[in-house]
Amino acid sequence: xxxxxxxxxxxxxxxxxxxxxxxxxxxxxxxxxxxxxxxxxxxxxxxxxxxxxxxxxxxxxxxxxxxxxxxxxxxxxxxxxxxxxxxxxxxxxxxxxxxxxxxxxxxxxxxxxxxxxxxxxxxxxxxxxxxxxxxxxxxxxxxxxxxxxxxxxxxxxxxxxxxxxxxxxxxxxxxxxxxxxxxxxx
Numbered sequence: 260x261x262x263x264x265x266x267x268x269x270x271x272x273x274x275x276x277x278x279x280x281x282x283x284x285x286x287x288x289x290x291x292x293x294x295x296x297x298x299x300x301x302x303x304x305x306x307x308x309x310x311x312x313x314x315x316x317x318x319x320x321x322x323x324x325x326x327x328x329x330x331x332x333x334x335x336x337x338x339x340x341x342x343x344x345x346x347x348x349x350x351x352x353x354x355x356x357x358x359x360x361x362x363x364x365x366x367x368x369x370x371x372x373x374x375x376x377x378x379x380x381x382x383x384x385x386x387x388x389x390x391x392x393x394x395x396x397x398x399x400x401x402x403x404x405x406x407x408x409x410x411x412x413x414x415x416x417x418x419x420x421x422x423x424x425x426x427x428x429x430x431x432x433x434x435x436x437x438x439x440x441x442x443x444x445x
Contacts, residue, residue, distance in 0.1 A: 261405050262320055262412055263393050269313050270385050276301055277381055280374065287371040299356045300431040305381075306349045314342040316412050317388075320396070323408060327399045334392045341384045348377050 280301060283293045321335040355373060359365055 262408050284375050295359050297434050302353045310346045331395050352377050
């Protein structure tokens with residue numbers, strides 16, 4: 260399995276979470292209030308795994324393939340910049356949710372717009388990587404690249420979707436399973 264397969268699996272898992280957050284946006288637009296503690300856990304997971312670990316792996320991968328073509332370099336630099344922007348967006352959203360949990364008065368329309376913009380940003384980035392960047396990397400990579408990257412990019416177990424769930428994400432995992440079951444019934 261190449262690093263691209265591992266990153267692709269991370270994207271599949273992240274898309275599951277983003278889909279559940281999209282359902283939360285729909286509920287918010289309909290006037291329902293979500294479990295903000297659960298939402299804080301979701302953003303915490305994205306920050307702690309996707310932003311801190313997954314994107315670092317991608318950035319290392321991107322540095323490895325930098326210089327192979329002008330078009331690839333432009334995509335690589337764009338995705339690296341998006342990683343920084345997404346980290347800032349995750350932090351801002353986490354701060355907003357923390358404010359709500361601590362009784363800050365935040366209009367729900369404003370929060371919903373912020374959450375939706377965050378989801379749109381995540382979706383656009385994932386689509387760019389999956390649709391353009393990863394295929395381009397696959398096209399220039401050789402067996403030697405993948406062997407070298409295996410040692411440079413050791414795999415870490417995903418604390419939510421991996422074999423050993425982190426204790427802090429056990430409730431989140433259960434809630435996500437319930438949300439997925441509810442969305443299938445709807």
